[in-house]
Amino acid sequence: MTGKQDGLERRTRPVPRTQAPGYSGIPGWVRMLAVLAAVVVVLPLLAMVLRVDWGQFLPLVTSEPSLTALGLSLRTSAASTLLCIVLGVPLALVLARDTFRLRGLLRSLVLLPLVLPPVVGGIALLYTFGRQGLLGRTLDVFGLQIAFSTTAVVLAQTFVALPFLVVSLEGALRTSGSRYEAVAATLGARPGTVFRRVTLPLVLPGLASGAVLSFARSLGEFGATLTFAGSLQGVTRTLPLEIYLQRETDPDAAVALSLVLVAVAVAVVALAYRRPAGARPGPAGRTTAPAPPGRTVR
């Protein structure tokens, strides 16, 4: 056989994502409500930007407490994102691929922090790791005090951010299915090899966007942190806490710092939802045309 003959074979091209403009069938009033929805989100942000004292912006943002808070926020968020990856990848894998009783219950419980008021999470953490808490008492014996430390900040952030990574990764795992893993196993690859060389690379885009979302959620964490870690400058006072504190004394500084967080959030969302051309394989990475209709029993 030659390349020429191969050229006869039909090429399956990826379906273009952008649709040609056509009839959409959306009623006019739905469009109006959609615009209203966008306004609800965008208008407050605009109002805040309009309130920024640009002359004082740089000095306010680069003041010593601001920089300390920003540095702490970035460090703790990075740590909690790492923790989310280390713990969230196995959890997502088990939820997506294993079949066991109470899986549904486990998933619901793990996703609870998504809908739980963060301050409730903080209280729960306090009764776990606090000095009088479930584990705190034992840890105290070993001279470990977690509550109101930087570790507590990381724990609080991990608690609220973990579901973001798990949800996003579990979705990616379900979409890609386990057929590649089955093929890899029949080719002689042990589970460890399959995980490293097949599963992880296939869901890397999902893992990346999950990690970015977790990082963003960690960066914005307020309620659980304040409850469980307090507000000690340089130790537990992250940027959101600093903003809340400044609001009382120096509203201009609060607004300026808020804008910094908005900028970070915009960057994060752009990073998480961008689709680099060709970098993301189709869900199943299909390389063949679907079975022709003639595939029935003759």
Next chain:
Amino acid sequence: MTLSFQAAVAARGFDVALTVRPGETVAVMGPNGAGKSTLLAGIAGLLRPDSGSAELNGRTLFDLDGGKRTWVPPYHRGTALLAQEPLLFPHLNVVDNVAFGPRSAGAGNAEAKEQAMRWLAEVEADQLAGRRPVELSGGQAQRVAVARALAADPELLLLDEPLAALDIHSAPLLRRLFKRVLAGRQAIIITHDVLDALMLADRVVILEDGRIAEEGPTRAVLERPRSSFAAGLAGLNFLPGTLDGAGVRTRDGLKVSGHDEEAGQLPMPGRPGVAVFPPSAVSVFLSDTHGSPRNSFAVTITDLEPHGDQVRVRAGSLAADITPAASADLGLAPGMTVHFVVKAAAVSVYGT
């Protein structure tokens, strides 16, 4: 060098015992849902049967019958599986896909790549080595998938409809490739195409409802089918019933005369048997004609369809091939009651 397999899966009504001899390629055919894929998954270790045992070349694959239950995971079975879709790892290029098996077996990167290139050359796809799977056509991708399966050095190759998803241009090329690589190789191939069974397999196994309906050398099964599925594959009319002299009495009480293929043996009336005849031996009449030795069945036409240069007249499970002119003369249309007439000499009768 033998595969012996016996397993039951209650939930799927699956109960099959199968042996594949050294160097033998067995085609597994059957209607959808007959348990063909269950069979391969059970051998490959992707599905755990309720009971049964299997051995490949003296190694136990699983043994779920005795007190000591053994279960060898898929990665230790030496049974590479090639599916309808190539399932090339999309994040690896072609040569790394093919090198996956050798790498998993512990070969170094350079050595694995060298082996991969050898297998790519074997399937005439070495010029694709640097490509990504998305840059391949369906036929090219399946070709690479064949190389990947072979590179894993399997003792038994499992092929699950490997040609079904290919377009009409690529399928013949791939079939030729399979003919070459399957020669002298122990393999099981699931197929819907009787051509695959004839060209690629030494033996065919017909699965129906999770059981083996019949098995034997491909030619013999097609010439003397004992299951309605095999008769359908061979394009023959198939009337099961009980032997009655030189004929078969069907469950509907129809008496079909034919010539006894097992002439010389003692006639065994009452034994299950079949009457088989090709649609081309059937004539269609508007009224009943008498004259021995002929069979005449009053039937209602269900369908008329083109069949080569003939018209195939279908009436339930029976079919007749007549010329378009004859069809027009008779004014045939679905719903009409006609008589299918076939000479006894054209009907083969044998026990099942």
